[in-house]
Amino acid sequence: MSMTQRPPMPSFLPESAPFTVEQRTWLDGLFAGLFSLEGGVTPLSTEQAAKLLPGLLDGGAAAPAELDDGAPWHDPAMPLLGRMKLAEGRPLPRRLMAAMAQQDCGQCGYNCQDYAAALSVRKEERLNLCVPGGKDTARMLKQLYAELGVAPPAARAEAAPAQATPVVPVSAAGRSRDNPVYATFHSRYRLNKPGSEKETWHIEFDLAESGLDYTVGDSFGIYPANDAALVDAVLAALEAPPDFPIGGRTLRETLTDGVSLSPAPDMLFQLISYLTGGDRRQKAKALAAGQDPDGDAGVLDVLAALQKFPGIRPDPEAFIESLDPLQPRVYSISSSLKRNPGRVSLTVDAVRYEVEKRTRLGVASTFLGSRVSPGDKIRVYVQKAQHFALPADPKVPIIMIGPGTGMAPFRAFLQERMATKAPGRNWLFFGHQRSDYDFFYKDELVAMRSTGLLSRLTLAWSRDGDEKIYVQDRMRDDGRDLWAWLADGAHIYVCGDATRMAKDVERALVDVIAQHGARSPSEAVKFVTELKTQGRFQTDVY
Ligand SMILES: Cc1cc2nc3c(=O)[nH]c(=O)nc-3n(C[C@H](O)[C@H](O)[C@H](O)COP(=O)(O)OP(=O)(O)OC[C@H]3O[C@@H](n4cnc5c(N)ncnc54)[C@H](O)[C@@H]3O)c2cc1C
Ligand SMILES: NC(=O)c1ccc[n+]([C@@H]2O[C@H](COP(=O)([O-])OP(=O)(O)OC[C@H]3O[C@@H](n4cnc5c(N)ncnc54)[C@H](OP(=O)(O)O)[C@@H]3O)[C@@H](O)[C@H]2O)c1
Secondary structure (H helix, E strand, O other): OOOOOOOOOOOOOOOOOOOOHHHHHHHHHHHHHHOOOOOOOOOOOHHHHHHHOOOOOOOOOOOOHHHHOOOOOOOOOOOHHHHHHHOOOOOHHHHHHHHOOOOOOOOOOOOHHHHHHHHHOOOOOOOOOOOOOHHHHHHHHHHHHHHHOOOOOOOOOOOOOOOOOOOOOOOOOOOOOOOOEEEEEEEEEEOOOOOOOOOEEEEEEEOOOOOOOOOOOOEEEEOOOOOHHHHHHHHHHHOOOOOOEEOOEEHHHHHHHOEOOOEOOHHHHHHHHHHOOHHHHHHHHHHHOOOOOOOOHHHOEHHHHHHHOOOOOOOHHHHHHHOOEOOOEEEEEOOOOOOOOOEEEEEEEOOEEEEOOEEEEOHHHHHHHHHOOOOOEEEEEEEOOOOOOOOOOOOOOEEEEOOHHHHHHHHHHHHHHHHOOOOOOEEEEEEEOOOOOOOOOHHHHHHHHHHOOOOEEEEEEOOOOOOOOOHHHHHHHOHHHHHHHHHOOOEEEEEEOOOOHHHHHHHHHHHHHHHHOOOOHHHHHHHHHHHHHOOOEEEEEO
16 A cells, blocks of 8 residues: 555534534535635634535534434434534434434443434333433433323333332343343552543443443443432431432432432422422423523533522322432443453443532442442442454454553453453553553553553553644654555554544544555545444444
């Protein structure tokens, strides 16, 4: 192949414009034809882009026909309204799909297209399964579901599976969210050094009694429990007795592992509107309708909602029914069974943030990072990877791009390739905030580098210096070699943040292929599309 270099095509679109690499390239090509490229290129402002692209950015006319093929809304970085606009006029299953978060993360038990199809034929009735889409997706699904001419089903508490009524076929034990098994929490240790701004944990479970096994690339689902202090605060705000009976369990037990105490659902505000009057009633009704009368709707979790309407004292049973079920969360598996028989490990970033002086906790990540204790039995399942696996041929080289917790499945890949003595070359791009504090699994990686298992280890530290260095900058720096690996048949993998990183990495890949593979930008995009079709470019993003 010729190694003649061509500069990557400059982009007219603002970074924030919600397009995939393919869409950007098509649009940049269009703009390049409309404007002279002499004198350089200034990216369009979002407003300019909106004028030129009504319908895609600001809700005007329909999408250009070329963008209208193959679920163009299937992009996790695109906002919900943009996705709905692209799906306008499409059959209901397509619009249902567009309402989902487009991560194909499998947390709902489906990919986005299959969840939409199941809803549209009423094989699935749960409208609140899309964890990354959250309340906005649930609300849009409810609106769309009304087109079926049937009342939307009530939220179904499913955290205690024995009581739940699964509406999808039940899989083998421990192989889906609908049929979890118990595994024993073994241990955790912190992966960042003191002084880090992050709190990331290496988590281990003992699988001996669960009978579970897994393949590298799979994810691990866990059913978490809410923080006891938050449960106490909700009980106090409700002014209800903790032992109030709810379907054979106590109110405290149900609040602990049966319902989500995170974003306050519309149903809770509806309930509150029935229990109060005047201005308060109007506010509760507005919140139930998805409006934001006081500008705080986005930060109202269940406790904050109760505190906003003090003294309402709903019946505990009605209150529980108004809440969403507590959903499981999934984590990329960061170990290989071949190196760790009977064990599974995860790499978990603990989500904690402040809202009006109260620390809010990500339910599952802080459950794993601080609340669960060695020996505790936790309900878990293995979520099989759909399209995220090592190449079948162990000689094939692999390139792995995993900043932050995105490194998790690649630790598993490397352990597997070590255990199987796979001869293929391995190149890892890892990035995080600071080299001194956030170099996860440093000793292991350095050892793998010195034994030659890791042919290359490329690091990107975003907060070591004045300038942010990200993995995609390193990919561009090493573009010539990256291209040479691809030309040798390497598979390339990306794991981690879906909304920004994965998109930026894909753009860098297109640029590298254009520049070092002597291809035009549209040929480079086609090359990446072919890599995807051939299963040589795989992503696990969230
Ligand atoms: C296939 C897959 C693999 C995954 N692998 C991993 C992995 O290896 N490691 C890992 O750590 N995670 C991974 N995740 C993400 C994981 O599943 C959870 O989503 C994550 O741990 C957060 O869950 P939580 O229950 O702790 O937080 P939640 O209780 O779900 O809270 C998270 C929510 O809090 C809000 N929030 C968070 N930060 C802020 C803030 N600063 N300000 C305001 N609001 C905020 C946002 O609304 C966010 O959606 C993966 C996800 C998928 C789908
Ligand atoms: N939506 C958000 O705003 C947001 C932000 C952070 C994390 N998250 C989520 O939090 C979870 C855990 O995050 P994590 O601990 O794995 O790591 P992370 O917080 O995502 O950060 C890992 C590294 O990636 C860098 N990074 C930030 N933006 C990037 C981009 N566009 N391209 C490439 N690298 C980028 C970070 O740099 P800097 O932080 O120094 O810029 C950091 O060095 C993930 O689920 C992630 O999606 C979401």
